[in-house]
Amino acid sequence: MAQKTKEQISYNMSQVHSTDSALERAFVNELKRRGITTYSKNDRSVFGKPDFVFKARKIAVFCDSEFWHGYDWENARKAIKSNREFWIPKIERNIKRDKEVTDRLKAEGWTVLRFWEHRIKKSLNECIDEIITALRTPMPQIPYRTIDLCAGIGGIRRGFELTGFFKNVLSAEKDAWACKTYKHIFGEDPKNDVTSEEFKLLVDRTPYDVLLAGFPCQTFSRVGLEEGFENEEKGKIFHHIVEIIERTRPCAFLLENVDHLVTHDKGATFKFIIEELTLRLKYKVIGVSLNNDGKPVYTGKDFIRNSRNFGVPQNRPRTYIIGFDSERFPTELLEVLPTEIPKEREERIYTDLNDLLEQNVEAKYYMASGYLETLKRHRERQEGRGYGFGYRVVNEEGIASPVANTLLATGGSGKERNLIYDPREGIGGTEIKGKKTPLNDEGIRVMTPTEWGKLQGFINYAFLDENGQEVFSFPDGIPDAQKYKQFGNSVTIPAIEEMAKFIAECFEILCRKM
Numbered sequence: 184m185a186q187k188t189k190e191q192i193s194y195n196m197s198q199v200h201s202t203d204s205a206l207e208r209a210f211v212n213e214l215k216r217r218g219i220t221t222y223s224k225n226d227r228s229v230f231g232k233p234d235f236v237f238k239a240r241k242i243a244v245f246c247d248s249e250f251w252h253g254y255d256w257e258n259a260r261k262a263i264k265s266n267r268e269f270w271i272p273k274i275e276r277n278i279k280r281d282k283e284v285t286d287r288l289k290a291e292g293w294t295v296l297r298f299w300e301h302r303i304k305k306s307l308n309e310c311i312d313e314i315i316t317a318l319r320t321p322m323p324q325i326p327y328r329t330i331d332l333c334a335g336i337g338g339i340r341r342g343f344e345l346t347g348f349f350k351n352v353l354s355a356e357k358d359a360w361a362c363k364t365y366k367h368i369f370g371e372d373p374k375n376d377v378t379s380e381e382f383k384l385l386v387d388r389t390p391y392d393v394l395l396a397g398f399p400c401q402t403f404s405r406v407g408l409e410e411g412f413e414n415e416e417k418g419k420i421f422h423h424i425v426e427i428i429e430r431t432r433p434c435a436f437l438l439e440n441v442d443h444l445v446t447h448d449k450g451a452t453f454k455f456i457i458e459e460l461t462l463r464l465k466y467k468v469i470g471v472s473l474n475n476d477g478k479p480v481y482t483g484k485d486f487i488r489n490s491r492n493f494g495v496p497q498n499r500p501r502t503y504i505i506g507f508d509s510e511r512f513p514t515e516l517l518e519v520l521p522t523e524i525p526k527e528r529e530e531r532i533y534t535d536l537n538d539l540l541e542q543n544v545e546a547k548y549y550m551a552s553g554y555l556e557t558l559k560r561h562r563e564r565q566e567g568r569g570y571g572f573g574y575r576v577v578n579e580e581g582i583a584s585p586v587a588n589t590l591l592a593t594g595g596s597g598k599e600r601n602l603i604y605d606p607r608e609g610i611g612g613t614e615i616k617g618k619k620t621p622l623n624d625e626g627i628r629v630m631t632p633t634e635w636g637k638l639q640g641f642i643n644y645a646f647l648d649e650n651g652q653e654v655f656s657f658p659d660g661i662p663d664a665q666k667y668k669q670f671g672n673s674v675t676i677p678a679i680e681e682m683a684k685f686i687a688e689c690f691e692i693l694c695r696k697m
Contacts, residue, residue: 206246206303207234213311218514219318221432221465230291231284235314237510239432242317243288245281245297253278254299318510322694323392323434326350327687330386330433332396332424334373336364336669339395339439341645342679348687353389355382360665361672367658368646378423386427393686394436396424397674425459428466435507435686436466439674442500445483453483456504466506467517469524485523490638490675494532496539496586497638499675503682512693520689525681532644532677536578536585539637540603540630549610549628550602553620558599574599576627590635592672598629632666640676 207224214220214235222244226236233243253259253274263270285295294317298310326347331340331354343349354373356362365373375382398420428436445453457479460466471481490499503524507517533539550558562573577600578585591597604626611624636642636655646655657666 204246204248206248206300209303209307210235210244210246210311213307214314217311217315218509219311219315221510230287237318239430240318240510241291241293242314243293243295244314245295246303247281247297247299249300250274251277252281252299254301319512322511323690325687327393327434327690328352328391329393329395330354330389330391331373332377332394332427333398333420334365335361335397335673336641337368337373338639338641338673338676339397339437339679340369341641342674342676343393343395343683345645345676345680346683346687349393349683352391353386360661361669363658364661364665364669368655377420377427383423383427383430386431391431392434394424394428394431394433396436397439398424421456425464428460429464432508432510434511434690435505437679437682437686438502438504439679440502442487442502444502445486450483453486453502454479457481460504460506465509467509467512467520468504468506469520470522472522488524488526488678490678491586492527493675493678493681494528494530495638495640495675495677496533496536496584497588497590497675498586499589501674501678505682505686507689507693516693516695520692521685525685528677528681532640533637534584536587539634539643540578540605541633543607544605544628544631546610546613546622547615547617548631549613549615549622549626551615551618551620552623554618555623555625555627574602576602576604579604587630587638590638590667590671592668597671598667601630603628603630603634632663632670635667635670638675639670639673640678641670641673645676 211224214222222235222237224235225232226238229236229238229243231243231245234246235244236242237244247254249255250259251274256274256278260271260274281297285297288295296313296317298313303310327349329340329343329349329351331337331351334340334354334356335358337354340351340354344351351369353375354365354369354371355375355377356365356373357376362372362374365371375385377383424438444456447453457468457471460468461471461473461479462477468479468481470485471479474480486502486504487500488503490497490501505524507520509517558574565573575588577587588600589597590601605628606626610622610626613622615622630638633642637644642655643653646653648654661669
């Protein structure tokens, strides 16, 4: 090896920069060309401050200049003739430091990739190939692992489980009543707070493939205050979910919310959500493309699907957002995924609403005559003002194929807009404890919790055993008010099941060998 003069050493040192070196810039350009932009550069939060960090995947990349990091050191040290007492100890400290950094990162579970300067210059594509291989290993395998955030009583989880392709590994729910029901159903306590650092660290340590979240919808709902992200407790939970996605980069996610999410604040809220997921987190969201300026292009209504098209007689439009990780999957495969989420389900579970109504329900479900008269007067006032709100008898005579209105977690308004005509002898005029006036003689009642459970797919569908027998139940001591709230706050399981099948089909496409 030729001896290095003082001038050569000086030149070598002038080419070394702590950040944004020519080697790094070459890496950046090639990574971008390959569609990989999810890294951070010179991340001080990672030991050794790697040149490129894929934090969620725990991959650290170093671009090592040969002089500074001591390539072929046994020969290189002999070539240094000028100021040896300075350069040799300095470079040997660097070599020792590099080993310490590599050993510690590997001990902490990191994949460490180091590329010498000459290799980057001669075989840049091979270097990038190694990074991509590390990013895409291993690919998700059946059963795909899910985490169930803002879980409620587990409707989203159950929809995924029904496909046979998914297995849940972690859940989070704060509501004490919902936790009690969830534990009763699944045998697991979901009591976790998605906003806490403690839970986020738990997610960091939990290997999983798909993030599921029906994040709180009250702040975006027509019947709520429409506060959106300004609601500190519920509206901002979306930001915590985004943080979890960013920290762990699941292969895919499903987010569910009310249909009004798409139009809230004249579309600004949904625009923010889509930009967060596509531009900042770099996920391929089904139904979104990027224009020539790199801006998301989409149609809001393409994210809304109605439960009535998924086998149940309930008019329940909901927003579904499905995304796949561009860091994990090749761009060329992401581009051939379907451009729309499922629109319907082939099999109908019920012909119409009458098909699921119970017979001879308890008298307590019939409305008091005084309350029914109050609802009639309220409806007249609303209609007089041009509003469409008010009570509804959803199966009144003359309706050929009755369908329920949206079940609501608020209970009261959800029940009043889903009244049932079910005349029975001996009901009218009966006095019931807790009702201020006798029962009405028009045969009008509210739906039962069991009927709500059927409309959401919990009862008579999602929890049937191998013999077709119903195994769903609430734990002892759950009052009717909570049953209505939990069903109204949940999802329609048959609709979720179709979304889960769709994600599994997309995984089949994405996991093909190129």
